[in-house]
Amino acid sequence: MSGPPAHLAPVGGWSRWQRSWWYHAVVYAQTWRGSVVGAVVLPFLFLLAMGVGVGHLVAHHHGKVGGQSYLDFLAPSLLATTAMQLGSDESLWPVLGAIKWVRTYHAAAATPLEPEDVFVGKLSWVLTRALATSIIYTAVIGIFGALHSWWALTLPLVGGLVAVAFAAPLITWAARAQSDGPFVTYYRFATVPMFLFSATFYPVSAYPAALRPLVQIAPLYHGVALARAAASGHAQLGAIAAHVSVLAAMGAVGVVLGRRAMRRRLVD
Amino acid sequence: MLTRLVPVIGSRRARHIVERNFEVYRSQWLMLISGFFEPLFYLLSIGIGLNKLVGNLTVGGRVVSYAAFVAPGMLATSMMNGAVIDTIMNVFFRLKITHSYDSILATPLDVNDVALGEIGWATGRAAIYSASFIVCMILLGDAPSWWVLLCWPAALLTGVAFAGVGLASCTFVRSWQDFDMITLVQLPIFLFSATFFPITLYPRWLGALVQLSPLYQSAALLRGLSLGQFSGVMVLRAGYLVVFGLVGLSVAARRFARILTP
Amino acid sequence: MSERGQGGAPVVVARGLTKRFGEFAAVRGIDVTVRPGESFGFLGPNGAGKTSTMRMVSAVSRPSAGELTIFGLDPRTHGPEIRARLGVVPQEDTLELELSVRWNLEIFGRYFDLPRALIRQRTQELLEFVQLADRADSRVDDLSGGMRRRLTIARALINQPEILILDEPTTGLDPQARHLVWDRLYRLKREGVTLIITTHYMDEAEQLCDRLVVMDHGTIVAEGTPRELIDAHSTREVVELRFDDDGDGDASGDGGRVARLGDLAERVEVLPDRVLLYVDDGDDVLSTVHREGIVPASALVRRSSLEDVFLRLTGRTLVE
Numbered sequence: 001m002s003g004p005p006a007h008l009a010p011v012g013g014w015s016r017w018q019r020s021w022w023y024h025a026v027v028y029a030q031t032w033r034g035s036v037v038g039a040v041v042l043p044f045l046f047l048l049a050m051g052v053g054v055g056h057l058v059a060h061h062h063g064k065v066g067g068q069s070y071l072d073f074l075a076p077s078l079l080a081t082t083a084m085q086l087g088s089d090e091s092l093w094p095v096l097g098a099i100k101w102v103r104t105y106h107a108a109a110a111t112p113l114e115p116e117d118v119f120v121g122k123l124s125w126v127l128t129r130a131l132a133t134s135i136i137y138t139a140v141i142g143i144f145g146a147l148h149s150w151w152a153l154t155l156p157l158v159g160g161l162v163a164v165a166f167a168a169p170l171i172t173w174a175a176r177a178q179s180d181g182p183f184v185t186y187y188r189f190a191t192v193p194m195f196l197f198s199a200t201f202y203p204v205s206a207y208p209a210a211l212r213p214l215v216q217i218a219p220l221y222h223g224v225a226l227a228r229a230a231a232s233g234h235a236q237l238g239a240i241a242a243h244v245s246v247l248a249a250m251g252a253v254g255v256v257l258g259r260r261a262m263r264r265r266l267v268d
Numbered sequence: 269m270l271t272r273l274v275p276v277i278g279s280r281r282a283r284h285i286v287e288r289n290f291e292v293y294r295s296q297w298l299m300l301i302s303g304f305f306e307p308l309f310y311l312l313s314i315g316i317g318l319n320k321l322v323g324n325l326t327v328g329g330r331v332v333s334y335a336a337f338v339a340p341g342m343l344a345t346s347m348m349n350g351a352v353i354d355t356i357m358n359v360f361f362r363l364k365i366t367h368s369y370d371s372i373l374a375t376p377l378d379v380n381d382v383a384l385g386e387i388g389w390a391t392g393r394a395a396i397y398s399a400s401f402i403v404c405m406i407l408l409g410d411a412p413s414w415w416v417l418l419c420w421p422a423a424l425l426t427g428v429a430f431a432g433v434g435l436a437s438c439t440f441v442r443s444w445q446d447f448d449m450i451t452l453v454q455l456p457i458f459l460f461s462a463t464f465f466p467i468t469l470y471p472r473w474l475g476a477l478v479q480l481s482p483l484y485q486s487a488a489l490l491r492g493l494s495l496g497q498f499s500g501v502m503v504l505r506a507g508y509l510v511v512f513g514l515v516g517l518s519v520a521a522r523r524f525a526r527i528l529t530p
Numbered sequence: 531m532s533e534r535g536q537g538g539a540p541v542v543v544a545r546g547l548t549k550r551f552g553e554f555a556a557v558r559g560i561d562v563t564v565r566p567g568e569s570f571g572f573l574g575p576n577g578a579g580k581t582s583t584m585r586m587v588s589a590v591s592r593p594s595a596g597e598l599t600i601f602g603l604d605p606r607t608h609g610p611e612i613r614a615r616l617g618v619v620p621q622e623d624t625l626e627l628e629l630s631v632r633w634n635l636e637i638f639g640r641y642f643d644l645p646r647a648l649i650r651q652r653t654q655e656l657l658e659f660v661q662l663a664d665r666a667d668s669r670v671d672d673l674s675g676g677m678r679r680r681l682t683i684a685r686a687l688i689n690q691p692e693i694l695i696l697d698e699p700t701t702g703l704d705p706q707a708r709h710l711v712w713d714r715l716y717r718l719k720r721e722g723v724t725l726i727i728t729t730h731y732m733d734e735a736e737q738l739c740d741r742l743v744v745m746d747h748g749t750i751v752a753e754g755t756p757r758e759l760i761d762a763h764s765t766r767e768v769v770e771l772r773f774d775d776d777g778d779g780d781a782s783g784d785g786g787r788v789a790r791l792g793d794l795a796e797r798v799e800v801l802p803d804r805v806l807l808y809v810d811d812g813d814d815v816l817s818t819v820h821r822e823g824i825v826p827a828s829a830l831v832r833r834s835s836l837e838d839v840f841l842r843l844t845g846r847t848l849v850e
Contacts, residue, residue, distance in 0.1 A: 049459035059325035202317030
């Protein structure tokens with residue numbers, strides 16, 4: 001074997017979290033199989049069945065929904081929901097698995113990477129996937145003719161924000177979890193109700209006034225509202241700022257706690 | 269005891285697998301309880317919002333609310349998803365990750381016991397979930413007649429049929445990534461089996477294609493029962509599900525034997 | 531790999547090194563010095579504190595108390611710099627099962643921020659070194675346990691580490707696979723790589739280690755070369771006797787048998803399945819045993835090993 005010792009060798013110039021990001025990218029590129037097809041096909045199917053199919057029934061009976069066709073109303077909320085789903089799916093089992101079962105995060109912690117780098121690398125990879133998926137979703141919505149403003153170009157950013165808002169706290173949870181049992185409960189009692197009740201399928205005005213604040217607590221509600229505003233181009237600045245702040249705060253708290261949780265888990 | 273509700277299928281030893289699963293799950297009782305809430309969430313969501321947007325539909329000459337139209341389809345879907353999640357996720361986990369079958373097979377239990385036990389467990393869960401679903405339908409006013417009680421055995425049939433197919437497909441799963449493939453099959457079936465809108469909305473040729481979907485057959489059967497609209501076609505629909513389940517089971521049994529006893 | 535001499539400043543220095551998990555102290559104030567180029571072993575049964583020590587020496591886990599320097603640097607402040615110069619083979623393989631052998635090495639090389647061309651070149655060399663070149667494109671999932679172990683070693687070498695840290699490198703491997711791993715480690719040692727090894731196998735410690743410490747209950751109970759330890763804590767030879775008549779549940783039955791054997795040896799150890807006599811001339815003592823009318827079911831004369839040292843120091847066998 002030849003060459004100077006590695007620490008003297010020329011370096012690639014990647015910061016440590018970027019190397020962790022690259023690891024996730026490689027694993028994905030080597031094992032993605034169906035998911036890219038899914039990322040393109042599933043939006044089509046959903047918009048076709050719910051937007052066009054159910055939309056036909058809605059148009060027949062009720063007409064416009066919140067001043068929009070049902071397809072226009074529904075499409076952005078499906079994008080936000082998909083981002084939530086991705087932010088959740090990528091953050092729970094895969095992270096606990098990499099810590100507990102295959103222990104690949106421990107392997108990374110034995111290299112120059114710090115536990116914080118592992119956390120940030122993972123989160124940035126979730127963001128990357130969310131952006132890519134949302135770009136595809138936006139294009140599909142465009143094909144269905146449900147984009148009505150140049151602001152729709154910001155839809156991928158909305159998807160990325162929603163995914164990070166969920167992923168950051170959830171990776172933190174997975175980094176602390178001893179078993180995956182409670183993860184299913186999270187899906188049943190958090191993602192499913194949010195998917196159903198965050199003004200995703202019908203306007204928040206369908207709820208009695210007393211219940212509306214409850215709906216508006218849900219993080220997904222803010223993601224759906226942002227996405228709908230972006231697709232239609234109709235929004236109030238104050239409302240947008242509020243929605244963005246809620247999601248950004250979730251992400252920020254998740255990052256602060258998650259870096260700490262990952263260190264505690266990988267180092268001791 | 270939940271295990272006592274589970275119908276006895278095949279060898280009595282298979283029940284050990286059922287009991288084993290239950291032991292594993294008991295520590296996660298919240299997860300079991302949560303299974304009751306899912307149908308409630310779905311039906312509530314539809315009742316609050318979509319009912320108003322879509323209004324009433326005419327099914328077999330009878331005018332029903334959208335929620336009453338959708339509920340049997342949701343019940344069928346919940347049976348399909350429950351069976352698929354239970355068999356594919358759990359079985360794959362034990363087959364590939366924890367290798368707990370290998371240790372089970374070191375006992376007097378054999379491969380058929382394992383397969384039947386898993387299906388027995390899935391059926392037990394389906395029995396509980398479908399019962400709670402039907403109760404939710406009645407409570408939320410989505411069941412126009414008491415015939416809805418007949419949905420229970422039909423829902424069980426759906427659960428078992430999909431568990432058989434789920435078990436067969438999980439023998440083909442190589443890694444977690446392959447679950448995306450399963451979603452890719454499951455989701456179109458869910459979306460286009462005339463669960464959310466009548467089959468009459470499709471062009472005729474597409475409607476004929478949808479008829480092939482076991483989920484459509486199950487949903488149509490359940491809808492007929494819940495509305496009390498009986499006809500001879502129902503026997504055909506039930507028979508279709510039986511055949512579908514048996515094909516899945518026989519494939520599963522053969523593949524399982526090959527994987528676990530090399 | 532360049533030749534590195536035995537001289538020079540110590541690469542690892544620990545003074546009063548302690549690791550506590552809550553109330554439990556896994557490592558209780560140990561002193562260790564590892565010199566460059568040597569092969570240093572931590573010997574002890576499961577739970578002796580070896581793995582906790584290794585994780586601290588790997589600059590991953592933080593000491594609860596005491597001093598630790600690696601390459602003269604403090605791991606608390608220079609973790610990444612230290613780890614850039616280490617290779618770690620953990621007790622359980624932490625390979626990416628779904629990826630190929632080649633990609634596992636590539637990922638690791640990138641963790642060290644090595645240029646891709648260099649990684650590719652090193653990958654080729656390392657796979658040949660651990661005899662996995664023909665499996666470069668196989669999924670790790672499809673490899674045998676011995677192959678995975680060798681791949682883990684190759685992975686730990688991707689950054690040309692100055693210290694290779696191995697935690698139980700051959701546990702769970704069949705004899706053939708063990709010898710292959712030992713052979714590769716021996717070559718690395720000749721090339722000047724410092725090896726730090728934990729093991730609960732005596733033969734492994736004797737094969738690989740220039741110097742070792744015996745750990746028990748989180749402390750070091752002896753230190754030296756394998757030869758020194760045997761000379762200091764055991765006799766030259768050991769007579770192992772097995773008896774069939776375990777009337778009262780152990781081989782010490784037959785009333786005064788042990789007392790009579792005790793007169794023949796420097797020391798007697800009574801184990802559940804055999805009696806060990808520590809003596810200088812085994813054959814001589816064995817014939818005396820027969821002359822005394824004590825008839826064992828089987829008898830064996832062997833040289834003292836580290837196993838005997840451990841038994842002497844802790845009163846326990848290593849593999850229980």
